[in-house]
Amino acid sequence: MTATTTGLASYLIIIGVALLAHEPWRWLGAYLGHTLSPDDEIFLWVRAVSTALVAGLVMRLVLYPAGVLEASPLAMRLAGFAIGVGGYFALGRNLLLGILVGCIAFGAGLGIWPIITSGV
Amino acid sequence: MNNPTPTPQVPPWAAEANCKTAFVRGMRVAFRVPGAVLFATSIGYGALARDGGFELAQALLIASMIYALPAQVIFVDQVARGAGLVTAAFLVTLTAIRFVPMTVSLMPYLRTGPRRTWQLFAASHFIAVTTWIEASRALPALPSDLRLPHFFGIGIGILFCAIAGTTAGFHASALVPEVISATLLFMTPLYFILSLCGAARVRSDYLAILLGCMLGPLFYQITPGFDLLAAGLIGGTIAHLVRRRGP
Numbered sequence: 001m002t003a004t005t006t007g008l009a010s011y012l013i014i015i016g017v018a019l020l021a022h023e024p025w026r027w028l029g030a031y032l033g034h035t036l037s038p039d040d041e042i043f044l045w046v047r048a049v050s051t052a053l054v055a056g057l058v059m060r061l062v063l064y065p066a067g068v069l070e071a072s073p074l075a076m077r078l079a080g081f082a083i084g085v086g087g088y089f090a091l092g093r094n095l096l097l098g099i100l101v102g103c104i105a106f107g108a109g110l111g112i113w114p115i116i117t118s119g120v
Numbered sequence: 121m122n123n124p125t126p127t128p129q130v131p132p133w134a135a136e137a138n139c140k141t142a143f144v145r146g147m148r149v150a151f152r153v154p155g156a157v158l159f160a161t162s163i164g165y166g167a168l169a170r171d172g173g174f175e176l177a178q179a180l181l182i183a184s185m186i187y188a189l190p191a192q193v194i195f196v197d198q199v200a201r202g203a204g205l206v207t208a209a210f211l212v213t214l215t216a217i218r219f220v221p222m223t224v225s226l227m228p229y230l231r232t233g234p235r236r237t238w239q240l241f242a243a244s245h246f247i248a249v250t251t252w253i254e255a256s257r258a259l260p261a262l263p264s265d266l267r268l269p270h271f272f273g274i275g276i277g278i279l280f281c282a283i284a285g286t287t288a289g290f291h292a293s294a295l296v297p298e299v300i301s302a303t304l305l306f307m308t309p310l311y312f313i314l315s316l317c318g319a320a321r322v323r324s325d326y327l328a329i330l331l332g333c334m335l336g337p338l339f340y341q342i343t344p345g346f347d348l349l350a351a352g353l354i355g356g357t358i359a360h361l362v363r364r365r366g367p
Contacts, residue, residue, distance in 0.1 A: 010178055013205065017195065018185035021209040025216040026244040029223025034240055036228045046225045047256075048360040051320075051328040053218050053352025054249055054312060056336025057190070060347065061309040063337050066193055067168055068302045077306070084310045088317065095153050095314050102310045107303035 072110055080106025130261050142266035146258075146273020150281050154254050157311040158189075158278055159285040164305040165192055166289025167296070172200025176290050183282045188248045189308065191215045214345045219244075221352060222252045229255070230271060232264035243268060246275025253315040254278075324363035331355030 005013065036043050061069075062077050069077070084102020091097045133145060149155050162183070169179035174196060186192050191212045198208035223244050230243055247255075251274050258274070259267045293301075316329050332355045339347035 006175065010175075011181055014178060014181050015185055017205070017209050017212060018182075021213040022186050022188070022191055022216045023245065025213070025219045026223050026247055027241055029220040029247070030227060030241050030244040032220070033224035033227025034231050034237070036224065040228070043225065043228055044363070045356065045360045046221050047356075048324070048328045048363070049352045049356030050218075050221045050225050050252070051316060051325060052332030052335070052355030052359065053221065053348050054253070054316060055329045055332025056339070056348045056351035056355070057218070057249065058309045058313045058316075059333050059336040060340060061190075061312075064340060065305070066197060067164065067305065068298055069305045071298070072302050072306075080306060081310065081313075085313060085317075088314050093318065095311075095318055098314045099153070099157065099307060099310050103303050103307055106306050107299060110299045110302060 072106075073113060076106060076109045076113060079109060130263070131258075134262050134266060137266055139266065139269040142262070143269040143273040146270040146275075147277035147280075149254055149274045150277035153311070154250050154315075155277060155281040157307050158250050159281040159288075160304045161189060161308045162282045162285025163289035163292070163296075164301055165189060165196070166286035166291075167293030167301060168193060168200075168289075169196050169286070170290045170293045172196050174200075176287065179286055179290060180283055183286050184279065186212070187245060187279070187282075188216065188219075189282075211345075215348075217346075218348050218352065219247055221356075222249075223247050226252065226255055226259070226271075229259040229264075229267050233268050234265060235268050239268060243271055243275070246271065246278070248278070249312060251275055251278055253312070253319060257315075257319050322363065324359045327362055328356050328359035331358055 033046075036046075062081050063074070065072075065077070080102050083105040084098050087101035088094065088098025091101070133141070137145070165183065166179060169182070170176075174182075179196070182192050182195060186195065194211050194215060195208050198211060199205075226247060227240065230240055251271075254274050255271050259271065262270055313329070313333075317326075320326050320329065332351050335351035335355045336347060339350040343350055
């Protein structure tokens with residue numbers, strides 16, 4: 001497929017990729033998990049694995065982002081991240097406030113960064 | 121000697137709820153923080169898809185069928201760069217391996233009520249990081265017969281946010297300055313990490329988060345592609361062993 005493929009052919013390709021390359025892992029998880037109970041020892045382990053895995057994904061998004069974020073300075077991303085997490089705990093574990101504080105810090109930093117680096 | 125896990129409080133609405141109310145309550149996630157974050161980050165995806173030469177219908181079909189933002193971004197990005205379909209599909213499948221443990225860990229909640237096997241497989245389509253975090257938080261507190269309908273509500277509510285955000289981003293991509301679009305994308309990791317902290321109940325949960333944060337970048341350098349699985353397996357296992365040993 002190229003981005004220029006259009007119409008029905010492109011839709012079939014998209015559905016094919018999703019069903020063959022992406023969805024089977026969810027089916028495997030559903031199959032493996034359907035005999036498990038929340039009290040099982042192995043369930044607590046899988047939960048810990050999933051938690052660590054998502055945390056790893058978070059750091060990948062911060063340290064090695066794709067798209068528009070890739071152009072932003074690493075220091076700015078780390079600072080925004082730290083301020084967001086710090087703000088979350090300082091402001092009584094409020095999810096919305098934590099995200100707002102972190103994003104505002106990041107966005108403001110990104111906005112003034114070119115001014116600082118251009119030496120004005 | 122396991123540390124006792126505090127039992128979550130049953131939300132007041134669940135006391136007299138039936139399956140339909142549980143479903144509608146789940147859909148309300150679209151109007152809360154998870155929905156807002158997914159809407160905002162889908163704007164970035166919609167803009168990226170347009171940049172890559174995709175039609176809106178294609179971008180929406182990818183979002184609905186894959187239902188996982190990282191894989192959507194990788195697929196669109198690869199195709200736009202002229203990579204072969206096999207390469208793009210391979211990278212997509214690598215990001216999807218993480219859904220095995222995530223789906224396994226939700227199944228015990230989804231399978232407890234009255235359900236048919238196909239419903240569990242259908243529900244697994246709606247497992248993505250956002251819905252997994254929300255479901256891990258919400259489902260344990262619900263009566264068992266409400267869990268599956270509630271999860272379908274969460275999944276479909278988040279799907280609406282993805283469709284709305286993608287459409288908005290597709291049409292607005294040229295209008296929004298780069299600082300704004302970068303900030304919108306930055307919401308995703310922040311939302312993920314703060315939600316993990318919010319869902320953490322015992323100290324070993326924080327250890328799992330911390331180890332994942334440290335091991336993820338390490339394995340990204342050593343075994344890119346399998347970094348998340350390696351960080352999850354090793355970090356999660358260590359945290360689990362620490363939990364078992366107490367105190």
